[in-house]
Amino acid sequence: MRNILLASAALALLAAPAMAQTVSSPSYYGTLGYTQLDADGADVGAVTGRFGAKFTPYLGAEAEASFGVGHDTVTVGATSVKIKENYDVAAYGVATLPINPNFDLFARAGYGTTELKASTGATSVTDSNESWNYGVGANYYVDTQNGVRADWTRRDFTNGGGTADAYSVSYVRRF
Template identity: 65%
Template sequence: MKTILLSTAAIAMFTAAPAMAQSWPAPEYYGSLGYSHMEADGADVELGAITGRFGAKLTPYFGFEGEGSFGVRDDEVTIGAVTADIDHNYDLAAYGVAFLPVNPNFELFARLGYGTTELEASAAGVSVTEDGESWNYGVGANYFFDGQNGVRGDWTRRDFTDDGGEADVYSVSYIRRF
C-alpha cells in the first residue's frame, strides 16, 4: 500500500513539474550605458564616469543588476597651499532592484547594493590610490520609447564603510531591453 501511495505521489509531482515551471516567467534582460556624476559630501569634489549596467528582471517587480564605471572627468582640491588632482579610476557594484511598472513603457525602481570605488590623489609628485567599500541605495525611472529602447535616470547614495564618507551619484543612460 505504501508503495502505491509513494508511486502515485511521485507520478503527480512528475506531471506537475512542467506546470510549475511554466508559471514562473522567463527573466527579462536589460543593459544600459551612460554618464554618472559623483559629488562627495564634505569635499568640493565632482567627478564623472561612463557607467555600464547589465540586469535581469526575474519578475515584473524584482531583479538584480551589476554596474561598472570608469572615470572620465577628474577634479582638483586645494588644501592649504597644496593642490591635489583627484582621479576617479573605477566603480563596481551589485544591486537588488525593486520595480514598479506604471505602464508598459514607464517604470520606477529602487535599488540596494554593495560596491567599491577607487580614487587616486596626486600632489607635488606624490600619488596615493585609495579604494572604498560602500553600501549603496537609490531610486530612478526608466522610460522606453518603443518598448525596447529608452532612457534611464537615477540617483544613488554611497555610504562608505571605511571612513564614513558619503557621495551622491546622478546618472543618465541609454537603456535597452533584450
Template identity: 60%
Template sequence: MRNVLLATAALTLIAAPAMAQTVPTNPVTGSVGYTHLDTDGGDLGAITGRVGYDFTRNFGIEGEASIGVKDDDVTIAGVSGKVEHDWDAAAYGVAKLPINENLELFGRVGYGTTRVSADVAGVSASADGESVNYGVGANYFIDGRNGIRADWTRRDFRDDGAGEADTYGLSFVRRF
C-alpha cells in the first residue's frame, strides 16, 4: 500500500508541469466605464477604470479606481442635502471561466476603500470606508481584443454599522 501511495505521489509530481497553464497571448486588460452604486444612503454613480493581469487563462489580478460623477439628493429629518461619491480604489483576485474565445465569466474577491461626502443644511462631512468586496461578471470580446464588460460587486464595509453597497458596472474592455 505504501508503494502505491509513493508511486502515485511521484506520478503527480512528474505530471504537474503538464498541468501548468501558459500565460495568455494578451495577459493585460484595461477597461473604462460607468458604475452605479446602490447604497442605503443614496444612489451614486462613478467613472471606473481597471487594469488586470492574467497569470493563466483562469486566474489573474485586477485593480480598479473610480471617481464619482453622479450625486444623490437626500432628505434627513425634513432637511434637504446631498450625498457625493468622491472616489474609491480596490484590488482583486480574479477567477475566470472561458466559455468560448469571445465570452468569459469571472468571479472576483478583494479589498477596497471608498470615500463619500455629505452636505446637509450647510454642514459638510466626509468618511472613508474599508470594505471586503466580492462579485461576478462577464466579458464579451467582439473581435478578440475589444469588448464589453458587465459586473456586479458587493462591498461589505468593515466599520460597525457601515452596511454594504451593491455596484453594477458596464464598461469597454480591451486586451493588450
C-alpha cells in the first residue's frame, strides 16, 4: 500500500509541470461603440464602453457602461414627453464559440441597471430600474488586435418595468 501511495505521489509531481502549461492567463479586450435602445416605443441612443476578460477560449466575463447621447419624444395622452437615457451599467458572463481566428460568436447573460429621464415643459422625472439581460453577437477581427462587434441584448426589467432591446455596434481592441 505504501508503494502505491509513493508511486502516485511521484506521478503527480511529474505531471504538475504539464498541468501548469495547460493553464493560460486571461486575455483582455475593450470595446467602444454606439447602442440604440428600443424600449416601449422610445428609441434612445448611448455611447457604450466595455471591458472584458476571456478566462478560456470559451468562457469569460465583461462589464459595460453606457451614457445617453440622444433622446426621443413620445406622446402620452395629449402631452409630448422627451425621453433620454442617462446611463446604464451591467455585468455579464460570456460564452464564446470561436469559428476561426478572425471570427467568433458569443452569447452573454447578466444583470444591470438603467436610468432614464422623462421631461415635459418644466417638469422632469428620473427613474432607474434593474434588469436581467441576455443576448447574442459576433466579433470580426481585421488583424490580431482590432475588430468590430455587433450584438443584440434583451433587458427584462424587474418590478414590472417591461422589456427593452439594445442593438450595438462597436470597435474592439484585444490587449
